[in-house]
Amino acid sequence: MKNTIFIWALGIATITSSCHKATQSPGTTESFATLEQTVISDFANNTALPQYANMVSAAVALNSAVTTLHSSTTDANLQSAQAAWKTLRTAWEQCEGYLIGPVEASDYDPNTDTWPTDKTQLDSLLASNNALQAADIAALPQSLRGYHPLEYMLFGVGGSRTAASLTAKEKQYMVSLAADMLNNNIQPLYQSWVSAPTNYAQQVITAGNGSAAYAKKLDFFLDITGDNGMAGICGEVGSEKMYEPFIKKDSTITESPYSDNTLLDFKNNIIGAQNVYLGLNGGKGIKDLVASQNKSLDNKIKAQFTAAINAFDNITQRYELAIFNQRVQVQQLMDQLTALKDILENDLTDFLKQYVKD
Amino acid sequence: MKKTYILIGIAGFVMAFSMCHKAADFPEIGYDERMSGGEATVLDESSKAFTLAISGLSARDARVHTIGDQIFDQTFVAPPSSIFAGLGPVYNNVSCVNCHRNDGEGIPTAGFSNAGLLFRISQPGTDAHGGPLAVPGYGGQLQDQAVLGTTPEATINIAYTDVPVTYPDGTVVTLRKPNYTLQNMYLPITGSYMLSPRLAPPMVGLGLLENVPEQTILSFVDAGDTNGDGITGKANYVYDVYTKKQEIGKFGLKANTPTLLTQIATAYQQDMGVTSYVQPVESAYGQQQMHGVAGGTQPELADSLLNFVLYYVKTLAVPARRDVTDADVKTGQLIFNQINCSGCHRPNMRTGVDVTLPQISNQRIQPFTDLLLHDMGDGLADNRPDFLATGNEWRTQPLWGIGLLQKTTGTAYYLHDGRARTLEEAILWHNGEAKKSKQAFMQLSSSERAKLLKFLGSL
Numbered sequence: 001m002k003n004t005i006f007i008w009a010l011g012i013a014t015i016t017s018s019c020h021k022a023t024q025s026p027g028t029t030e031s032f033a034t035l036e037q038t039v040i041s042d043f044a045n046n047t048a049l050p051q052y053a054n055m056v057s058a059a060v061a062l063n064s065a066v067t068t069l070h071s072s073t074t075d076a077n078l079q080s081a082q083a084a085w086k087t088l089r090t091a092w093e094q095c096e097g098y099l100i101g102p103v104e105a106s107d108y109d110p111n112t113d114t115w116p117t118d119k120t121q122l123d124s125l126l127a128s129n130n131a132l133q134a135a136d137i138a139a140l141p142q143s144l145r146g147y148h149p150l151e152y153m154l155f156g157v158g159g160s161r162t163a164a165s166l167t168a169k170e171k172q173y174m175v176s177l178a179a180d181m182l183n184n185n186i187q188p189l190y191q192s193w194v195s196a197p198t199n200y201a202q203q204v205i206t207a208g209n210g211s212a213a214y215a216k217k218l219d220f221f222l223d224i225t226g227d228n229g230m231a232g233i234c235g236e237v238g239s240e241k242m243y244e245p246f247i248k249k250d251s252t253i254t255e256s257p258y259s260d261n262t263l264l265d266f267k268n269n270i271i272g273a274q275n276v277y278l279g280l281n282g283g284k285g286i287k288d289l290v291a292s293q294n295k296s297l298d299n300k301i302k303a304q305f306t307a308a309i310n311a312f313d314n315i316t317q318r319y320e321l322a323i324f325n326q327r328v329q330v331q332q333l334m335d336q337l338t339a340l341k342d343i344l345e346n347d348l349t350d351f352l353k354q355y356v357k358d
Numbered sequence: 359m360k361k362t363y364i365l366i367g368i369a370g371f372v373m374a375f376s377m378c379h380k381a382a383d384f385p386e387i388g389y390d391e392r393m394s395g396g397e398a399t400v401l402d403e404s405s406k407a408f409t410l411a412i413s414g415l416s417a418r419d420a421r422v423h424t425i426g427d428q429i430f431d432q433t434f435v436a437p438p439s440s441i442f443a444g445l446g447p448v449y450n451n452v453s454c455v456n457c458h459r460n461d462g463e464g465i466p467t468a469g470f471s472n473a474g475l476l477f478r479i480s481q482p483g484t485d486a487h488g489g490p491l492a493v494p495g496y497g498g499q500l501q502d503q504a505v506l507g508t509t510p511e512a513t514i515n516i517a518y519t520d521v522p523v524t525y526p527d528g529t530v531v532t533l534r535k536p537n538y539t540l541q542n543m544y545l546p547i548t549g550s551y552m553l554s555p556r557l558a559p560p561m562v563g564l565g566l567l568e569n570v571p572e573q574t575i576l577s578f579v580d581a582g583d584t585n586g587d588g589i590t591g592k593a594n595y596v597y598d599v600y601t602k603k604q605e606i607g608k609f610g611l612k613a614n615t616p617t618l619l620t621q622i623a624t625a626y627q628q629d630m631g632v633t634s635y636v637q638p639v640e641s642a643y644g645q646q647q648m649h650g651v652a653g654g655t656q657p658e659l660a661d662s663l664l665n666f667v668l669y670y671v672k673t674l675a676v677p678a679r680r681d682v683t684d685a686d687v688k689t690g691q692l693i694f695n696q697i698n699c700s701g702c703h704r705p706n707m708r709t710g711v712d713v714t715l716p717q718i719s720n721q722r723i724q725p726f727t728d729l730l731l732h733d734m735g736d737g738l739a740d741n742r743p744d745f746l747a748t749g750n751e752w753r754t755q756p757l758w759g760i761g762l763l764q765k766t767t768g769t770a771y772y773l774h775d776g777r778a779r780t781l782e783e784a785i786l787w788h789n790g791e792a793k794k795s796k797q798a799f800m801q802l803s804s805s806e807r808a809k810l811l812k813f814l815g816s817l
Contacts, residue, residue: 105769116439124505128506227404
């Protein structure tokens with residue numbers, strides 16, 4: 001009979017154990033919920049807002065550099081304008097780590113970053129009697145607005161632009177392109193985060209708490225992690241923007257060919273994603289949520305970000321050449337980006353779904 | 359004794375599992391109601407919910423899907439160009455995704471970079487194939503944008519007037535009635551013409567709908583209204599420019615296109631001015647100001663790219679329903695059936711067999727459409743016949759994914775021209791064959807109406 005009792009005990013043990021749900025009681029639930037709110041608020045206040053404000057000041061600087069170039073067309077002023085373009089480009093590419101809210105809903109992205117540049121129409125535009133004021137630019141197709149037409153004007157094919165080669169019309173076009181970016185896109189983008197009617201920062205901060213954009217906090221975390229956020233940009237860079245020129249061996253379809261900025265564009269995209277994960281300006285990031293429950297996952301994500309970003313430095317030539325001459329390094333970088341995307345898309349997403357309950 | 363032990367042991371295990379059994383809320387029909395697209399369903403409720411591939415694609419197929427995705431998003435430029443050339447000379451927009459935002463619907467503006475509304479135009483009468491009669495100098499569609507140096511065919515003015523509707527319980531909802539007028543026409547039109555506004559519809563489940571057998575669609579027809587519910591329904595039979603045959607129409611807001619291939623190629627040609635092997639002639643060919651356009655014999659879109667976009671569209675997944683076990687949603691669904699919204703917005707059907715794509719083959723789907731034309735009343739009429747569709751008839755819009763439009767578009771708009779700003783407004787515009795259902799809806803209490811709308815939000 002002892003055996004029988006044993007079997008009963010076993011049965012009961014089985015019942016209990018098989019009913020056991022893997023209930024995680026990490027720390028205290030309340031503090032995790034508090035941490036969630038801190039991460040969300042810090043994303044808005046310490047990452048997104050300062051980064052968008054950076055874009056505004058960089059766009060102001062570009063405007064003034066291009067205006068100076070217009071009034072005093074020297075090679076030195078051309079170089080200043082080129083540098084200002086690159087500074088703004090850096091700020092923007094990092095903001096692409098989180099393409100959520102107004103930047104897409106109000107088309108600020110396609111209005112400024114449409115690719116490729118429509119050179120046929122660009123030539124007819126410059127040959128036409130269009131006054132090329134900022135308001136005229138806003139009415140043009142997106143392929144004649146924003147970063148890339150301005151890049152083409154400032155740098156020329158293969159970076160061959162000289163101040164002496166700039167015509168009066170080209171200079172007017174540049175001034176208005178920069179003004180259209182600042183006044184019709186970058187400034188309104190910033191405003192849409194800080195003021196009514198959209199006030200997107202507030203919509204983020206109130207996620208799961210009356211926000212029209214995010215009914216649950218989890219919705220926000222998944223948005224910032226998924227296709228509109230970190231994983232999305234890693235996929236776009238690693239599987240599309242780098243992959244297509246690489247696999248087709250076609251240097252005419254790279255991102256920013258005139259300024260030789262393509263590779264830096266890519267790197268800044270990934271840094272932008274990393275900013276979301278780590279947090280900026282002393283604020284907490286998603287890393288704090290992960291580290292509080294699963295330190296090994298946090299280490300894994302951070303290590304993969306570092307590995308991916310470091311892999312950029314193995315490519316020493318401009319991307320348009322590297323796709324021919326440094327194929328091993330390019331492939332390794334793409335592999336790192338794919339690995340990063342997979343971790344974000346799978347491990348991190350699973351983590352968020354498991355732990356974020358509100 | 360051994361036997362006893364074994365029996366007890368087995369009993370233990372059985373108990374172990376049975377005690378853990380949750381009172382699973384299986385729907386009575388035995389299907390998971392969330393799986394709107396059967397195997398082609400994806401569990402995602404983000405703004406990207408319409409953009410995801412069906413699962414189980416091989417690496418090679420996934421690559422084709424990805425290239426199609428890129429071309430769908432790609433901005434085209436004016437020729438000549440080494441890359442993505444072919445835009446214009448006249449067009450409505452520069453990429454697929456500029457209208458089908460996040461693979462969803464468009465925004466009801468015309469002539470701008472974010473415009474998702476276009477206008478078909480024709481004169482009274484029919485062409486050689488029974489379709490709308492093109493207007494000389496304009497063709498069958500107004501292109502209200504043009505590459506520099508070319509004049510857009512027209513500017514479209516959109517004005518709305520308020521139309522208040524009062525429920526029996528006193529609640530007032532204000533609809534907006536659109537009025538469309540043409541300005542700045544590049545060429546005068548002699549005689550009368552008819553306009554039909556078309557808002558870019560969501561790309562949800564198109565591969566599945568293409569796979570719904572013709573017999574299934576025809577089985578929904580009740581020509582003599584034998585069941586007396588006021589709903590008859592009619593299939594559109596249309597001429598396919600590629601197969602050169604009359605076929606049942608499935609796509610387009612008046613079901614005037616039989617296949618996805620023709621639908622996509624025609625959108626490239628008419629909406630963007632990009633020619634292909636299916637539609638090799640520029641939309642502007644033969645028009646007065648198009649004298650500079652090359653003859654239209656060289657397709658601008660490579661055959662492979664058009665086929666990749668077709669594959670992309672066919673392999674887009676349907677987002678799963680949310681909140682299917684919510685009590686209000688379930689009540690809303692009952693009301694949906696009781697007031698016979700389901701008479702046209704058919705919940706269930708089965709796709710045909712397609713051995714090349716098991717995920718969309720023989721699937722039980724919940725598209726909430728019958729793919730038939732119905733008289734929707736004078737308020738919604740465009741008064742422009744399109745093959746067998748009269749000026750009052752529209753194809754039943756599939757409702758799957760409709761609860762996610764707010765997320766995918768940013769601001770959702772409903773009905774064929776986006777005049778409705780809410781689902782409630784959209785319902786209140788229904789008339790004609792839908793009159794009984796609309797009236798029944800208006801008789802509901804406000805809480806019942808809210809439940810019905812909540813159900814729609816779960817789709």
